[in-house]
Amino acid sequence: IRRQRKRCIGDRRYSGRRACLIQALEGELSPWLNVAPGEGGLQLSAYLPDKTDDRAVAAAATQAGLFISPLALYRLEEGRPGLYMGYASVPEAALERAATRLAEILHSGNWPRFT
Numbered sequence: 001i002r003r004q005r006k007r008c009i010g011d012r013r014y015s016g017r018r019a020c021l022i023q024a025l026e027g028e029l030s031p032w033l034n035v036a037p038g039e040g041g042l043q044l045s046a047y048l049p050d051k052t053d054d055r056a057v058a059a060a061a062t063q064a065g066l067f068i069s070p071l072a073l074y075r076l077e078e079g080r081p082g083l084y085m086g087y088a089s090v091p092e093a094a095l096e097r098a099a100t101r102l103a104e105i106l107h108s109g110n111w112p113r114f115t
Contacts, residue, residue: 024099
């Protein structure tokens with residue numbers, strides 16, 4: 001019972017972090033990012049507008065101290081540009097700050113927006 005209880009508490013922690021990241025993606029980051037379909041996990045993917053260089057966006061984020069990967073790293077062929085973001089070890093408050101920082105990067109860099 002004790003192990004099951006710890007697992008449930010951990011599940012709630014991760015679901016709260018996931019919800020926090022999705023809220024940011026659907027809020028302040030929505031001009032640039034759309035949440036990719038998927039449930040659960042400890043990471044999340046989001047699509048950028050077509051013809052956005054996801055490697056350049058990820059590099060700009062990394063320069064600002066955010067650890068985000070471009071979806072291009074995980075494809076063998078051309079596909080939609082996007083970002084791959086892990087949240088397993090990031091507290092919700094830090095996720096909120098990171099989302100705000102990413103929005104600042106995307107806004108100041110004049111990256112393409114969804115219309």
